[in-house]
Amino acid sequence: MSHLDRVDEATFAAWNRLAVRLREDLDAAGFASLDHDSATGVNVEVDPGNDPGGGVFVSWVVGPALLEQIRQPVLSGDLQSPAIRHHRVINEAMEQALRVILLSAGHRVEPANDEYRPLTLRVITDHEQL
Incomplete structure (x- = not known):
């Protein structure tokens, strides 16, 4: 990505401040973030x-055990395998839980609606409030 494709420094700094607040709010709710030396959470x-x-x-x-379980079904195109269904159920449940917790903490969220980020929330920012 070239420099021209990036948001301005003030917006990027505001987004990073928001990310810190999100991690703090989620940590307070008992969720470990990936910043805590874990590949899970x-x-x-x-x-x-x-x-x-x-x-x-x-x-x-x-977790890595489930990721390993879905690797072969994904590679073979078996999207109906029990491991993939289990993975989907977990991610749907966690997406809903994260949405409710972030809303309760005062954040505005919406589905990312991005094919590269399935079951991901976009946190809506108001730069003046950051």
């Missing part, structure tokens, strides 16, 4: 793109 992502894919996003990352 809440992923808070800041995408600096100056396009519809840019912004602040929150998603759930399942």
Whole structure:
């Protein structure tokens, strides 16, 4: 991504401040974020793109054992396998839980509606409030 494709520094800084607040709010609710030396838990992502894919996003990352269980069915195209169904149920449940918790904490969220970020929430920002 070239420099021209990024949001301005003030917006990027505001998004990063929001990401810190999100991690704090989710930590207070008992969720470990990926910043805590784990590959499992809440992923808070800041995408600096100056396009519809840019912004602040929150998603759930399942544990490595389940990721390994779904690897072969995904590669073989078996999207109806029990492991993939289980993965989908977990992610749908966690997306809903994260939405409710973030709304309760005062954040505005919406589905990311991004094919590259399924079951991911976009946190809507108001730069003046950051």
